[in-house]
Amino acid sequence: MRRPATHSVLAFRPLRNSAAQSLNAPWSRFASSQSQKPRPSSHWIRNSLGFAVTGTAVFLGYSYMADGGMEAWMSRPEVTKREPVDANDLQAQFIQEKRSLKSPGVYTWGSNVYRVVDPGSKDTDIKTPRRFKYFDGQVLRDLKIEEKCGAAITENGDLVQWGKAFSESDFKPTATLTGKNLISLALSESRIIALSSDGTVYSLPISKTAQSTGPKSTESSWVPFWPNQSNLSYRVLNPSLKLGEKVTTISGGLEHVLLLTSSGRVFSAASSTENYPSLGQLGVEGLTWSTRPKGPADTCHEVTALAGSKIVQIACGDYHSLALSKDGRMFGFGDNSFGQLGVDFEPERPFKDAPFLMKVQKLYSRNLYLPKITSIAAGGANTFFSVDVKRILGYEEEAANVHDLGKITTDTWSCGRGIWGTLGNGRWVHLQDSPTKVKALSGVSEYDEKAKQMTPIRIRAMSVGTTHVSAILDNKTNVSKATKDSLDQSKDWGYDVLFWGGNEHFQLGTGKRSNQSKPTYINAPLKTRKLRAKRDCRSCLVTRARSGSAM
Ligand SMILES: *[C@@H]1O[C@H](CO)[C@@H](O)[C@H](O)[C@H]1NC(C)=O
Ligand SMILES: *[C@@H]1O[C@H](CO)[C@@H](O)[C@H](O)[C@H]1NC(C)=O
Ligand SMILES: *[C@@H]1O[C@H](CO)[C@@H](O)[C@H](O)[C@H]1NC(C)=O
Ligand SMILES: *[C@@H]1O[C@H](CO)[C@@H](O)[C@H](O)[C@H]1NC(C)=O
Ligand SMILES: *[C@@H]1O[C@H](CO)[C@@H](O)[C@H](O)[C@H]1NC(C)=O
Numbered sequence: 001m002r003r004p005a006t007h008s009v010l011a012f013r014p015l016r017n018s019a020a021q022s023l024n025a026p027w028s029r030f031a032s033s034q035s036q037k038p039r040p041s042s043h044w045i046r047n048s049l050g051f052a053v054t055g056t057a058v059f060l061g062y063s064y065m066a067d068g069g070m071e072a073w074m075s076r077p078e079v080t081k082r083e084p085v086d087a088n089d090l091q092a093q094f095i096q097e098k099r100s101l102k103s104p105g106v107y108t109w110g111s112n113v114y115r116v117v118d119p120g121s122k123d124t125d126i127k128t129p130r131r132f133k134y135f136d137g138q139v140l141r142d143l144k145i146e147e148k149c150g151a152a153i154t155e156n157g158d159l160v161q162w163g164k165a166f167s168e169s170d171f172k173p174t175a176t177l178t179g180k181n182l183i184s185l186a187l188s189e190s191r192i193i194a195l196s197s198d199g200t201v202y203s204l205p206i207s208k209t210a211q212s213t214g215p216k217s218t219e220s221s222w223v224p225f226w227p228n229q230s231n232l233s234y235r236v237l238n239p240s241l242k243l244g245e246k247v248t249t250i251s252g253g254l255e256h257v258l259l260l261t262s263s264g265r266v267f268s269a270a271s272s273t274e275n276y277p278s279l280g281q282l283g284v285e286g287l288t289w290s291t292r293p294k295g296p297a298d299t300c301h302e303v304t305a306l307a308g309s310k311i312v313q314i315a316c317g318d319y320h321s322l323a324l325s326k327d328g329r330m331f332g333f334g335d336n337s338f339g340q341l342g343v344d345f346e347p348e349r350p351f352k353d354a355p356f357l358m359k360v361q362k363l364y365s366r367n368l369y370l371p372k373i374t375s376i377a378a379g380g381a382n383t384f385f386s387v388d389v390k391r392i393l394g395y396e397e398e399a400a401n402v403h404d405l406g407k408i409t410t411d412t413w414s415c416g417r418g419i420w421g422t423l424g425n426g427r428w429v430h431l432q433d434s435p436t437k438v439k440a441l442s443g444v445s446e447y448d449e450k451a452k453q454m455t456p457i458r459i460r461a462m463s464v465g466t467t468h469v470s471a472i473l474d475n476k477t478n479v480s481k482a483t484k485d486s487l488d489q490s491k492d493w494g495y496d497v498l499f500w501g502g503n504e505h506f507q508l509g510t511g512k513r514s515n516q517s518k519p520t521y522i523n524a525p526l527k528t529r530k531l532r533a534k535r536d537c538r539s540c541l542v543t544r545a546r547s548g549s550a551m
Helices: 031-035 042-056 087-102 208-213
Strands: 007-011 071-077 106-111 125-131 142-145 150-153 159-162 182-187 191-196 201-205 235-237 247-252 256-261 266-270 311-316 320-325 330-335 351-357 369-379 382-391 408-416 432-437 445-448 453-456 458-464 468-474 495-501 516-520 537-543
Touching (some): 142 182, 159 191, 182 247, 191 247, 201 208, 256 320, 320 382, 408 453, 408 458
Parallel strands (some): 311 369
Antiparallel strands (some): 071 537, 142 150, 150 159, 182 191, 191 201, 247 256, 256 266, 311 320, 369 382, 382 408
16 A cells, blocks of 8 residues: 555544434444353453453555445444343444445545645644545545545546645546546556556556646656657556456555566566666566666566466555565565565665565474465555464474464564554564564454354454554454344444554544554544444444455
8 A cells, every 4th residue: 555654544434323322332243142042252252352452452554445445434332341232232233334334435634734635624634534525425446645645546437636746726636547447546656556447557647737748758757758649648557468367456666566467477667757666676686777678667577586476465665565475475575774574674785676585484483383474565664464373283292282283373563664653563663674563463363153263353454654554453244143134134343443653644543643653443533423422432444345355
């Protein structure tokens, strides 16, 4: 996710209905089991819910639309006490969710100096989540905001832009690249890279002026533009694909973009008109502005060092790149000046231009645990990765004596710059070059009613900005059939969302300015909270797409 340097956004649905009243009562999604014989584990689970809130327990800068934009936020009372559960509360929760899905929208907060958070307002800081009026009633496919500009893809695949980097004088969000059925986008320091559903990758200037005066080649611009009949200047990136292969995912940094194809290959390209990526973030050894092959500066290069692995996820920080293979190995390349590659910082050579394998086994006792990376995220000068760790049999152990043999726990690790608390480990350090565990997102589990056992809670999505981060937990949200009858098939309870890191522009949404070095919950928007007597609510995410996977 790209640099939501100073903003956050919540896609959120307001909850205005009488049902909210009964939500004041304690609530639990395990309530439906109340009438049946109590399961031994249920108290344990409830405990762990409250526990996580106080600090032991996936994902996002600031697009929360992992599943084609079908996500929304809602608020929910804290689950802190073990109290008898009333089935009516469950019903109320369902009603609330259903209604909130009917009026989708986007909530934003953080620095508004460049009119990104609330284009219509002259306020420089928006301290708490505020409804973004232009998107009222809309469900978005993607949304990215950074300090000076915002860009979103609407439900019908058009690109909408706003912010002073787009236009100094006209702050109203404006549709620019339309009719291309776009599905996702990445922001570099000067251009937008957008992916269409057929796999075409577009590159266009952020600035409205450059969009209408281009294409042209000036001395100050190194990109050799070709004339085009379109009145909007854009280019198409052309990786050399095989028959039937297409680009499925894009991720970008300040100067570069990575393209992941349907066959697990990775391509990289320059994505800025200001600077050529020269910190190794393209993943091609020896590639610089002066050694680049002939042709346009934004020619795509295959990251051939990764060719032996099927890559399933990619992520970019400002100047570094990550790729995750199907077999759970993570490769990093690019800038390591804050230790963001998870490898020793070397002042004389602070970057790596060839993919480097993260040695995750060294984080665990080799004898007893088998780690496999399951998801990655990057932003600014930070890297995050989640690991499934399986307990295996040690050399001199006997299976009968190892009670947790085969048990899988999930941990989240971070490295890179930590001065704003971005590492999420409770510490404030300048440089962290060996991965450190994010305790709040590690070793958390819940009871899975279907499998009748404890299962780890993984991260559903994570967004990393220059200084701040948010994560959505991927709890197995489900309830038994008993309660769902009157309310369609809704099974979703909403996902927990946590924020941490730099907060100098109120971008964490806590309403205060203090940086947070540990993941924290934020309150639901005021409008919603008023309905709830005095009880504190926290923001959660609900999704309409049931089978969504983590970003
Ligand atoms: C998800 O898990 C966390 C950590 O255990 C817990 O605090 C939270 O209440 C759970 N959310 C849902 C929707 O079950
Ligand atoms: C392109 O042309 C269309 C119609 O001619 C116009 O509505 C649109 O504003 C133009 N876009 C730019 C960037 O000039
Ligand atoms: C030029 O514009 C046309 C449509 O107007 C488009 O099909 C073509 O791909 C564009 N060429 C480039 C290089 O962007
Ligand atoms: C939720 O429960 C229903 C009914 O028991 C089941 O069909 C469905 O697969 C479950 N979903 C998940 C994600 O566990
Ligand atoms: C947040 O962190 C930055 C960087 O260390 C620091 O300059 C700022 O003063 C901190 N803000 C607060 C409120 O502590």
